[in-house]
Amino acid sequence: MLEIKHLSKNFGGIEALKDVNINVERNGLVGLIGPNGAGKTTIFNLITGEYVPTSGSVIFDGKELANHHPYQVAALGITRTFQNIRLFSDLSVLDNVRIACHLHVKYSVFDSIIHGRRFVEGEKEIYDRSMELLKIFKLENKRDELAKNLPYGEQRRLEITRALATNPKLLLLDEPAAGMNPQETEDLMETIRFLRDGMNITILLIEHDMHLVMGICEKIYVLDFGKVIAEGDPTSIQHDPKVIEAYLGTAYLEGGKVNA
Numbered sequence: 393m394l395e396i397k398h399l400s401k402n403f404g405g406i407e408a409l410k411d412v413n414i415n416v417e418r419n420g421l422v423g424l425i426g427p428n429g430a431g432k433t434t435i436f437n438l439i440t441g442e443y444v445p446t447s448g449s450v451i452f453d454g455k456e457l458a459n460h461h462p463y464q465v466a467a468l469g470i471t472r473t474f475q476n477i478r479l480f481s482d483l484s485v486l487d488n489v490r491i492a493c494h495l496h497v498k499y500s501v502f503d504s505i506i507h508g509r510r511f512v513e514g515e516k517e518i519y520d521r522s523m524e525l526l527k528i529f530k531l532e533n534k535r536d537e538l539a540k541n542l543p544y545g546e547q548r549r550l551e552i553t554r555a556l557a558t559n560p561k562l563l564l565l566d567e568p569a570a571g572m573n574p575q576e577t578e579d580l581m582e583t584i585r586f587l588r589d590g591m592n593i594t595i596l597l598i599e600h601d602m603h604l605v606m607g608i609c610e611k612i613y614v615l616d617f618g619k620v621i622a623e624g625d626p627t628s629i630q631h632d633p634k635v636i637e638a639y640l641g642t643a644y645l646e647g648g649k650v651n652a
């Protein structure tokens with residue numbers, strides 16, 4: 393579904409990515425890990441059209457994305473979440489999702505001014521879809537709360553709910569477990585599994601929480617200094633000497649956590 397081929401990105405003199413190749417199969421759940429500054433978020437920015445590659449290509453469903461604008465990439469079915477939560481904090485939970493659903497709106501500005509039939513039907517469709525998503529993500533009881541008043545784990549869940557409003561085929565999650573406590577991380581793992589197994593969404597995620605990555609990803613790419621140094625299933629990645637040296641450290645194998 394997603395093929396990243398010989399992708400490189402320079403920022404002035406910095407070679408942020410060097411000849412990166414990544415393949416995400418349809419309905420796959422793939423992890424991208426590596427030390428800070430390895431180039432992980434740069435890959436997301438290249439997929440979504442926020443950056444233009446220095447060389448190489450990003451192919452999604454057979455289409456080259458390299459020169460697409462972010463709105464064109466979104467229209468093809470790719471959505472992302474960000475490292476820092478980006479919600480409308482002073483709006484309600486329901487309105488946060490409703491706004492995201494408006495990307496699909498089919499009525500014109502004129503329809504909305506005269507409150508024409510298409511406007512009324514469009515608004516009903518948006519409300520129904522928003523409530524359906526809030527139910528799936530167990531946020532329907534919080535629909536009237538301001539986003540900023542939700543506990544951290546629920547804010548992250550609301551972000552994913554918003555991302556799904558556009559009906560993506562491929563979801564890019566950038567450090568979804570950042571700042572979560574162990575119970576929130578467990579709930580998130582269940583949510584991500586459901587996205588893939590229950591909603592058939594293909595997922596590529598960046599994460600430093602190795603319990604989450606090793607627990608749910610079937611394939612993992614490890615990036616170091618802009619290069620893929622390893623790829624494989626969780627077991628092979630955990631025991632790869634290159635990965636242990638560059639990122640995991642021996643503490644991880646002894647049950648410790650990665651400090652990144």
Ligand SMILES: Nc1ncnc2c1ncn2[C@@H]1O[C@H](COP(=O)(O)OP(=O)(O)OP(=O)(O)O)[C@@H](O)[C@H]1O
Binds near residue numbers: 406429432434
């Ligand atoms: N817009 C930019 N301008 C200049 N340099 C950039 C830009 N974006 C990223 N970089 C540089 O590219 C390199 C890779 O950064 P990137 O954010 O992709 O790393 P990362 O693996 O996502 O790190 P982290 O785990 O800390 O989020 C870093 O050296 C960073 O400083």
